[in-house]
Amino acid sequence: MEGNILQYEFIVKGLLGAVFASITAGLVGTYIVSRRMVFLSGGITHASFGGIGIGYFLGINPVLGAAIFGILSALGVEYLSVRQKIREDSAIGILWAFGMATGIIFIYLTPGYAPNLMGYLFGSILTVTYADIIALGIMSVLLTFYFAAFYRTILYISYDETFARTYSSYVDTFKYITTSLVALTIVLNIRMAGVVLVLSLLTIPPNIAMILTRVYSKIIILSILAGFIGTAAGYIISYFLGVPVGATIIFTLVILWVMVKLLNYLMRYFKRPDTNNQSPITSHQ
Amino acid sequence: MAYLIEIKSLSASYENNVVLQNIDFKVNENDFIGVIGPNGGGKTTLLKVILGLIRPSAGSIVFNSDLISANTIGYLPQISTGDNNYPVTVTDVILSGMMIRKKIITRMSASDKKRAAEVIDELGLAAMAHSSLNELSGGQLQRVFLGRAIIGNPVLLLLDEPGNFVDSTFENDFYEKLKDLNKRMAILMVSHDIGMISSHVKSYACVNRNLRYHPSSEISNEQLLAYGCPIQLITHGEVPHTVLRSHSLDGR
Numbered sequence: 001m002e003g004n005i006l007q008y009e010f011i012v013k014g015l016l017g018a019v020f021a022s023i024t025a026g027l028v029g030t031y032i033v034s035r036r037m038v039f040l041s042g043g044i045t046h047a048s049f050g051g052i053g054i055g056y057f058l059g060i061n062p063v064l065g066a067a068i069f070g071i072l073s074a075l076g077v078e079y080l081s082v083r084q085k086i087r088e089d090s091a092i093g094i095l096w097a098f099g100m101a102t103g104i105i106f107i108y109l110t111p112g113y114a115p116n117l118m119g120y121l122f123g124s125i126l127t128v129t130y131a132d133i134i135a136l137g138i139m140s141v142l143l144t145f146y147f148a149a150f151y152r153t154i155l156y157i158s159y160d161e162t163f164a165r166t167y168s169s170y171v172d173t174f175k176y177i178t179t180s181l182v183a184l185t186i187v188l189n190i191r192m193a194g195v196v197l198v199l200s201l202l203t204i205p206p207n208i209a210m211i212l213t214r215v216y217s218k219i220i221i222l223s224i225l226a227g228f229i230g231t232a233a234g235y236i237i238s239y240f241l242g243v244p245v246g247a248t249i250i251f252t253l254v255i256l257w258v259m260v261k262l263l264n265y266l267m268r269y270f271k272r273p274d275t276n277n278q279s280p281i282t283s284h285q
Numbered sequence: 286m287a288y289l290i291e292i293k294s295l296s297a298s299y300e301n302n303v304v305l306q307n308i309d310f311k312v313n314e315n316d317f318i319g320v321i322g323p324n325g326g327g328k329t330t331l332l333k334v335i336l337g338l339i340r341p342s343a344g345s346i347v348f349n350s351d352l353i354s355a356n357t358i359g360y361l362p363q364i365s366t367g368d369n370n371y372p373v374t375v376t377d378v379i380l381s382g383m384m385i386r387k388k389i390i391t392r393m394s395a396s397d398k399k400r401a402a403e404v405i406d407e408l409g410l411a412a413m414a415h416s417s418l419n420e421l422s423g424g425q426l427q428r429v430f431l432g433r434a435i436i437g438n439p440v441l442l443l444l445d446e447p448g449n450f451v452d453s454t455f456e457n458d459f460y461e462k463l464k465d466l467n468k469r470m471a472i473l474m475v476s477h478d479i480g481m482i483s484s485h486v487k488s489y490a491c492v493n494r495n496l497r498y499h500p501s502s503e504i505s506n507e508q509l510l511a512y513g514c515p516i517q518l519i520t521h522g523e524v525p526h527t528v529l530r531s532h533s534l535d536g537r
Contacts, residue, residue, distance in 0.1 A: 160381070
């Protein structure tokens, strides 16, 4: 009986987690991959680990600590790059290590029971609470509305910021809002995949999608789909093999990426003699 | 004729390097002004100041608010300012020019998309309408950016060296197109190709830190002096030419 309840909880959390993780990661991942912000996102992820450590030390919710740290560091880097006062990659590199160092120091300073460090570094479905799932659910709704309402604005600012500045005065405002949402999405997904692996959860699905299409809206939809296949399959495999979920998800996503790449190559290879084909998904030859 | 913008004692600089100093300049409706001058003379900076991309260090730009605002100018940059590997199609890039007529929350209507298809046809890009930018040649890319600049029917069109990528087959069409556009919008065109533009523009602005305006399309000796070097040949067509520095400047 107790086994059944645990099993039920695992399935519900796993399924809802997979749905919300793939929606948030698909939307935000498409944005960061196409805007070449992957390294910045890595910096935000690792900076937020500092917030987790301080959260433990002060006895507040570590996710809250991570969210504050993540958003502040994201806004800081974006602000400095707008001002063009620093070399962005160096600043991110420093932030990256500083966040990890802060996190480790404060976790070791926290008296008593040492928290489950592995869970935060590599993700663990066992530590995911219903509150985490609900937070991810709210984030999914928020991001969906945001990207639907401002689709063109976001697309055009991230494609050509200079040109966008010629017709609008809200470019910086949009960059700050979107970057904050990126940071928040990363932090909420840390519970699923862990600090070390969460970036791949965001970046692999859009890269799978971009093999098949170059249309932004289609990349978002295909990313969400690829993310869901990867996370759901990752859960199931991890359940039967008894290995950590985060690592299994990333492993599954990479396998999916290789398979799509290979299939796409084979399809092109065999379609080549037919010059008159206009495949509906591949918008380019 | 009503003025569109009036630039009053304007200066602009990068760090401590003054690029434009105390400029007075007016653009009127239906103007077609060729902006000429040497490299580093401030031609591009002048366009960027008008667009609001660079803040003037002194002076002001007054927009005739009945006709134009700072956010409703068409702009063709000298070099691609966006990421050419970005996942965006030719149609989407051209549609982004409609943003000068839009609010923040934006849906592109069916008529916007129809207009984009027309512009794409006019510019001979129909076969590439759904291609991404990294599949285009330099000249095709330039035409995409021209499409983006004109789709919103701006009152003022700023072109920064549009001739750079225009090949000879497209060149005549291109200037014919500009002549046609000039019937409904003022054009300010930066160019090095004085010979080519002289038969198209109505007037000149010589920019070399300061600005001198010449209301006729004839090139005077004074205009050529803005280059700071002797110019031997002004020609139509594709005569190859080299501009050499005068010997006295060689320091020997």
